[in-house]
Amino acid sequence: MAGRKISRNALRYAVLLGIQTTAAAFLFWVIFPIFLRVISSIGQQQGLDLEVQLEILIGVIVLQCCYWIRLRWVPIVAPFHNVFVGHLVLFASRVSFFFGGALFSAIFFRHVPELDALPSAAQAIARAAGVLAILFALFCYSLELERLGRAIE
Numbered sequence: 001m002a003g004r005k006i007s008r009n010a011l012r013y014a015v016l017l018g019i020q021t022t023a024a025a026f027l028f029w030v031i032f033p034i035f036l037r038v039i040s041s042i043g044q045q046q047g048l049d050l051e052v053q054l055e056i057l058i059g060v061i062v063l064q065c066c067y068w069i070r071l072r073w074v075p076i077v078a079p080f081h082n083v084f085v086g087h088l089v090l091f092a093s094r095v096s097f098f099f100g101g102a103l104f105s106a107i108f109f110r111h112v113p114e115l116d117a118l119p120s121a122a123q124a125i126a127r128a129a130g131v132l133a134i135l136f137a138l139f140c141y142s143l144e145l146e147r148l149g150r151a152i153e
Contacts, residue, residue, distance in 0.1 A: 010077040012070075013075070013076060013077045014077075020141055023063040024138065026055075027056065027063070027138070030052060031056065035099075035102070035106060060134060060137045067137075067144060078151035086150065086152035087149070089145055089149035090149035092145055092149075093144075093149060096138060096145060099138070101135075
């Protein structure tokens with residue numbers, strides 16, 4: 001019975017981690033072209049289609065739901081123990097957040113100061129909340145990978 005519970009937890013953990021990884025990859029795939037536009041058009045306001053905004057919102061929600069479900073109800077199950085592989089997973093956790101940090105830097109440290117006209121306060125708050133939601137989702141995913149890496153070590 002105990003072995004069956006461990007394997008059920010392992011399956012739940014694997015499914016949730018797989019969905020989180022898919023959602024994070026989806027966010028990178030959707031956001032990367034936006035990031036390139038921001039970098040190549042410094043100082044110009046960039047609009048986002050409603051479809052892209054919904055894709056980002058769905059990616060963030062899926063990532064956050066899986067993260068919090070896993071954190072609350074599913075224990076981390078290390079498939080094996082290996083220090084080298086654990087280090088690789090820890091490295092992946094850091095790398096997964098690099099892009100989020102780069103996006104944040106591009107928007108707040110390079111893009112906003114060079115705008116000809118600042119958006120309204122409501123628009124600025126909405127945009128900042130959107131960027132922070134993306135960053136927080138990627139941060140949570142990097143924490144998930146970090147926990148797995150520590151368990152594997």
